[in-house]
Amino acid sequence: MGVVAYALGKPTLNLIGFFYGVPLLLGGLALKAAELKPTPFSVPTSPEILSLREQQATPTQNQIRNDVTRYRYGQEAHLDDSLERLGLSPNDEERPILKGIRETAIEGQYALILEFDSPFVPLETWQQQREKIEKFFGPGIRVTVEQVEESEIEAALIAVNEE
Incomplete structure (x- = not known):
């Protein structure tokens, strides 16, 4: 979502994707590593x-x-x-x-x-x-x-x- 928002020139959506997407990705990777x-x-x-x-x-x-x-x-x-x-x-x-x-x-x-x-x-x-x-x-x-x-x-x- 953040990449699409960046490509369309919508910085607000890009920030949402960055601030929510990256922690969710890291959390998911941490759970997978501790599985x-x-x-x-x-x-x-x-x-x-x-x-x-x-x-x-x-x-x-x-x-x-x-x-x-x-x-x-x-x-x-x-x-x-x-x-x-x-x-x-x-x-x-x-x-x-x-x-x-x-x-x-x-x-x-x-x-x-x-x-x-x-x-x-x-x-x-x-x-x-x-x-x-x-x-x-x-x-x-x-x-x-x-x-x-x-x-x-x-x-x-x-x-x-x-x-």
């Missing part, structure tokens, strides 16, 4: 699991799923604050990276599986923090941690029926 893409589902969720989710998922499981599957701005990695508080992120370079999530049923209970690339934090450290993870994401959640490949850790947040 964190959504974590993908590694396996599509079946209708049976969606039904189980509606019945059993805890508010925390829903919040985690919703947070990591949308664009985020101003964060370096998904769940970075949570991992730091749990003692699983010694520093930014060694932080485990959430690379995927999936939903499944474990022993008839809804489970949200967080798939991490964790080359610097060994399975033993994850297992030592398992109870702390349960308390952090609980109540109503049981956590299992397992290593599926050399540097890949899966943390299963399993809904617990408290009857």
